[in-house]
Amino acid sequence: MRLTQVVFTGIVLSVCVAILLSAPPEKADPVAGKAIFQEKCAECHNADNKETKDGPGFAGVKNGKLPSGRPATHDVILDLVTKGQESMPAFKELLSEQQREDVVAYVMTL
């Protein structure tokens, strides 16, 4: 192999490794999110109907709207879970980033 080929192959390989290393963090897992929801959210939120407990029930969120009418997007829900609102606690310190991502993914399936 000529030197230029060796160098070229080396560059291609390092680019591939760089892409692999910069891959996004582990994907959100709605199944793990369900367990977190039951432990942390279910005391205040119903998952399978719209009835209000302490907070609103989430049935129908997958259709795109939260009970309040706000868009049920990943960013909106993650922001709420992270910062809390009114009598809902902030979960920034109570759940890891991965756990918050998981629970958001689960809520979006309801």
Ligand code: HEC
């Ligand atoms: C102590 C009770 C409590 C707990 C625990 C709680 N929430 Fe809430 N949540 C509320 C209340 C009350 C509201 C309504 C706040 C308002 O009216 O501004 C709310 C609102 C929300 C909303 C917005 C609903 C809308 O229609 O805009 C989302 C999304 C939400 N909670 C998700 C969660 C998730 C996910 C968890 C678990 C990680 C959780 N909540 C835990 C009480 C709680």
